[in-house]
Amino acid sequence: MQSSLRYYLIYMGSCVIVVIAFAAIQYQIIQGVEFSLMNYIIPFIVGSIFGYLITHIKLLQKKYKAEKDLVLEKNKQIHSYLGTIVHDLRSPVAAIFSLTEIVLDEKDKLDPEQREYIGLINVSASSILENISLILDNAKLEKGMGPDHLENGNPYFTINSTIDKHLVLAIQKSISIQRLIDKNLPEVQYDKDILDRVVSNLISNAIKYSPQNTQIKVYTELFADRLNLVVKDEGLGMTEEDLAHLFEEFKKLSARPTAGEASSGLGLSVAMKLVKQIGGEIYAESAGKNQGSTFRIGLKLSPRS
Numbered sequence: 001m002q003s004s005l006r007y008y009l010i011y012m013g014s015c016v017i018v019v020i021a022f023a024a025i026q027y028q029i030i031q032g033v034e035f036s037l038m039n040y041i042i043p044f045i046v047g048s049i050f051g052y053l054i055t056h057i058k059l060l061q062k063k064y065k066a067e068k069d070l071v072l073e074k075n076k077q078i079h080s081y082l083g084t085i086v087h088d089l090r091s092p093v094a095a096i097f098s099l100t101e102i103v104l105d106e107k108d109k110l111d112p113e114q115r116e117y118i119g120l121i122n123v124s125a126s127s128i129l130e131n132i133s134l135i136l137d138n139a140k141l142e143k144g145m146g147p148d149h150l151e152n153g154n155p156y157f158t159i160n161s162t163i164d165k166h167l168v169l170a171i172q173k174s175i176s177i178q179r180l181i182d183k184n185l186p187e188v189q190y191d192k193d194i195l196d197r198v199v200s201n202l203i204s205n206a207i208k209y210s211p212q213n214t215q216i217k218v219y220t221e222l223f224a225d226r227l228n229l230v231v232k233d234e235g236l237g238m239t240e241e242d243l244a245h246l247f248e249e250f251k252k253l254s255a256r257p258t259a260g261e262a263s264s265g266l267g268l269s270v271a272m273k274l275v276k277q278i279g280g281e282i283y284a285e286s287a288g289k290n291q292g293s294t295f296r297i298g299l300k301l302s303p304r305s
Contacts, residue, residue, distance in 0.1 A: 086135045097125035137197055137270045150189045150278055152302035158192050162199040174212040180219035187302035188227050194274045201271045202231040202295045208257040210235035232294040238286040246284050247272040
């Protein structure tokens with residue numbers, strides 16, 4: 001109540017003073033009209049109404065800000081709770097996925113029906129893991145990341161560790177991954193978890209959209225101010241329309257995964273946001289349908305490199 005009265009008095013008083021001063025100048029100085037109370041009644045009424053409206057708008061803005069802050073805090077709590085639950089789900093789902101991988105490696109001991117059912121469990125577990133990763137990635141984006149959270153270092157081991165995690169999936173589709181990465185890379189500004197997630201997304205997509213008996217190349221390009229990590233495949237490629245909308249949310253490409261793998265349409269949009277969060281850039285190019293795709297992640301070199 002006191003806050004409302006204070007706002008009202010301040011704004012109404014200011015408006016009334018301005019209007020009265022204007023009226024005084026108009027009637028007394030310019031036109032030489034003698035003082036008359038009637039000359040000030042209408043300006044005073046107008047000033048009062050104007051002051052009230054301004055005060056009301058300010059109070060509504062203050063109320064809206066308070067409600068917005070409350071909603072943001074609640075949203076933050078929900079995201080934190082959801083992130084904790086999803087994080088706890090990842091381990092058992094990953095265990096299911098790994099077990100089905102082991103069983104499928106012994107496919108000669110399984111009859112066709114068993115292989116089909118275990119294959120379905122494997123695909124479902126893979127899809128769930130991908131969605132879990134996307135939720136956790138979004139949680140990272142919600143928290144934000146400033147320059148102080150980045151580290152300066154050689155990303156060689158992070159890149160190779162990420163590639164290793166996809167070797168089994170590549171072998172299952174008879175796809176080879178060729179890595180041409182110098183162990184003595186220059187230091188860059190990055191975050192290990194984010195780089196792992198982005199590279200993982202690109203390699204996973206390369207496997208998804210490549211037919212059997214093809215190759216994926218992972219290599220680097222060094223420039224004066226940045227280090228490019230390149231993931232190049234011999235897959236289904238992309239049209240000009242695909243490239244124009246590639247990093248939009250829920251955008252489905254004209255091509256479809258070659259082995260019926262799941263695709264959420266969110267991976268690349270999240271990857272782009274994550275790369276930007278660490279001050280990098282991501283590019284894509286393709287010569288067209290069935291001409292393969294090339295993705296580049298540009299990381300800033302460390303100032304001391």
